[in-house]
Amino acid sequence: MVEIEMVLKVREVGESLDTLFRHEDSLDREAVLIRASFSNVGESLVGGLTLRSKQAAVCAEPSNTSCPSATLMLSTSPSKATVASSHASSVSSQPIPIVLQEKHNPYVTDKGHLVTWLDAMKAQSPPQFHSLHGDTPESYDMEAAEYAAWLKKHPSALSMFEELMVEAKAKQVVVFLDYDGTLSPIVEDPDRAYVSDDMRATVKEVATFFPTAIISGRARPKVYEFVQLAELYYAGSHGMDIMGPADGTNGFRAQGTQVKDKMGHDVVLFQPASDYLPLIDEVCQILSESSKCIRGARIEHNRFCVTIHFRCVKEESWGALAEKVESVLKDYPTLRLTHGRKVLEIRPAIAWDKGKAVDFLLSSLGLADSSKVFPVYIGDDRTDEDAFNVLNGLKHACSILVTSVPKETKASFSLQDPCEVMEFLLYLVRWKKQELEDQNGGSGSFLQLNRKETLKTFAAASFP
Numbered sequence: 001m002v003e004i005e006m007v008l009k010v011r012e013v014g015e016s017l018d019t020l021f022r023h024e025d026s027l028d029r030e031a032v033l034i035r036a037s038f039s040n041v042g043e044s045l046v047g048g049l050t051l052r053s054k055q056a057a058v059c060a061e062p063s064n065t066s067c068p069s070a071t072l073m074l075s076t077s078p079s080k081a082t083v084a085s086s087h088a089s090s091v092s093s094q095p096i097p098i099v100l101q102e103k104h105n106p107y108v109t110d111k112g113h114l115v116t117w118l119d120a121m122k123a124q125s126p127p128q129f130h131s132l133h134g135d136t137p138e139s140y141d142m143e144a145a146e147y148a149a150w151l152k153k154h155p156s157a158l159s160m161f162e163e164l165m166v167e168a169k170a171k172q173v174v175v176f177l178d179y180d181g182t183l184s185p186i187v188e189d190p191d192r193a194y195v196s197d198d199m200r201a202t203v204k205e206v207a208t209f210f211p212t213a214i215i216s217g218r219a220r221p222k223v224y225e226f227v228q229l230a231e232l233y234y235a236g237s238h239g240m241d242i243m244g245p246a247d248g249t250n251g252f253r254a255q256g257t258q259v260k261d262k263m264g265h266d267v268v269l270f271q272p273a274s275d276y277l278p279l280i281d282e283v284c285q286i287l288s289e290s291s292k293c294i295r296g297a298r299i300e301h302n303r304f305c306v307t308i309h310f311r312c313v314k315e316e317s318w319g320a321l322a323e324k325v326e327s328v329l330k331d332y333p334t335l336r337l338t339h340g341r342k343v344l345e346i347r348p349a350i351a352w353d354k355g356k357a358v359d360f361l362l363s364s365l366g367l368a369d370s371s372k373v374f375p376v377y378i379g380d381d382r383t384d385e386d387a388f389n390v391l392n393g394l395k396h397a398c399s400i401l402v403t404s405v406p407k408e409t410k411a412s413f414s415l416q417d418p419c420e421v422m423e424f425l426l427y428l429v430r431w432k433k434q435e436l437e438d439q440n441g442g443s444g445s446f447l448q449l450n451r452k453e454t455l456k457t458f459a460a461a462s463f464p
């Protein structure tokens, strides 16, 4: 079978590929299209490329060496165009769709308004609550009132704990945790976003009772370096790099390719965007060079994504940084831009995100029956909204946003900061212990028995 490398461009065409080939004016493009046409359009195969219909909404362009090698499946409409990497197909029969997007700049926000990247950078960096309203007693009252109103829609997961656990009773609780801003506090230097020893011990205990995964935008090895708990599942690069213990935890074992980690342990691995690695390396290198002149800018290689930090960049230079990012990204149509807390992020334009990672982990752990499972997801960032969305589609689940200011979110509940996250996790552990005790003939209210003790532990927690 002939291997063809190409960039996939999805577009709506109302005519057959045969017609499209004839009308193409670019020589290069014709060359590829002729190669495609020789295969006879219509459920045929060209070098890993399946053309399912004459009404295909796809045209392929010749690649340069930086393009991901193609293991592509095309279908009849842009919304169905799919790309499947060899890794993905080994554990998932569903090909992963390509994300269709508007031009890189300006782009469409969730609300459908066209905004420039700069506006988006400002929007994701709202001033702290106090500076929004000034520093007068009235402004404090106003903020308190706004927060109280918001809390009615997204109540504290701590105050709702007992009600929540009524729903969780007799179900398998699965815990999904974001890293930055959830397990560790937000700090200026991403390399110093440590998790406290108390938080580590808490997560370790959580994992002894429930299958537990950390789903982060960071490179998976970096999260592992911070957390250092081998019993967890780790999904790095926004879920594009999933690893878990091969022997499973709590009797649950995720599917994936079995490999050995650096220490020689057997682990399972699932990397739906592995074809993109060379491309991401290249973009990371270019951006690291081109952003050198912008003081405070920092480029972080997150394996399957590139993160551009602007937390330490003066606001007057944000536009210049956005321009640098745009000028690089326009040459890479198979990559897309998202954003988080004072970061822009470049990632493969495949429909894979933290929500898909949650879905994947649940089904690969054999926990896809939503009537028997109670997933809990805790996260603080825009990228966690994809996971909240998935949980909202399940029968029983608990989605929690970590924030101390009102924010637009799909999460049902809230916690203020990592300290409260730890308190909630301790509640979970104690609830489980109580449940096991009750099964053995004990009784009593979890909160009555444990609240004082929990708060004591929580107060002793330190976050560097």
Ligand SMILES: O=P(O)(O)OC[C@H]1O[C@H](O[C@H]2O[C@H](CO)[C@@H](O)[C@H](O)[C@H]2O)[C@H](O)[C@@H](O)[C@@H]1O
Binding pocket: 178, 179, 180, 181, 185, 186, 187, 188, 189, 190, 193, 215, 216, 217, 218, 219, 300, 302, 307, 309, 311, 340, 341, 342, 343, 345, 381, 383
């Ligand atoms: O999905 P997450 O685990 O929340 O990771 C998202 C990004 O987190 C990190 O950046 C954020 O935390 C930094 C350290 O506190 C902070 O300096 C930065 O402004 C935040 O956006 C991480 O460095 C990124 O690579 C992750 O994508």
